[in-house]
Amino acid sequence: MLNTTTLATDQARYNATASTEAYLRRHGAGLCDLLDAFDDPGGFEALCGLHVALSAAFPEADAAEAALRDIHGALEGQAPSALDRISRERNMSASDMTRWHGARVSELLARFRNTR
Numbered sequence: 079m080l081n082t083t084t085l086a087t088d089q090a091r092y093n094a095t096a097s098t099e100a101y102l103r104r105h106g107a108g109l110c111d112l113l114d115a116f117d118d119p120g121g122f123e124a125l126c127g128l129h130v131a132l133s134a135a136f137p138e139a140d141a142a143e144a145a146l147r148d149i150h151g152a153l154e155g156q157a158p159s160a161l162d163r164i165s166r167e168r169n170m171s172a173s174d175m176t177r178w179h180g181a182r183v184s185e186l187l188a189r190f191r192n193t194r
Contacts, residue, residue, distance in 0.1 A: 087193050091139040094189035098142050099132050101182060112175045113152060115164045121152025143190040146183055153180040 102109075106125075113121040124145045131141035153176050164172035 090193040091190065094186065094193060095132065095137045095139045095142050097189055098128070098146065098186050099137070101186060102128070102132065105179070105182065108175065109149075109179050111168075111170070112172065112179060113149070115168055115170070115172060116152060116156060117160065118152060118155070121149055124148030124152065139190070139193075143187070146187050146190070150180065150183045150187060153183065 110122070110125060113125055116122070128142060128145035128149065131138045131145055156172075156176055158173065161172040161176060164170065
């Protein structure tokens, strides 16, 4: 007998992964620049891990979700003074970028959470 609950969950996780891929195609360069500017290399490493998870023939939803959680943690862990310093040194609006990317990553994480 076909378990439609499992199929619906699998499809929802696939959709969340596809949304993550679309986000990275459009905004990955900006996120990369921002994470690279942080003193903590963990966020940048998580972004690299996310690329690896999504580059597989069949992207790993669990690995993508874990990487998004790490990226979200790196974004929310930045002190305002650090963001101000980055803005001055790199001539970028680090505070605005952090809030914007943080909101997008939160939305993507919610898509994964809704698949459980």
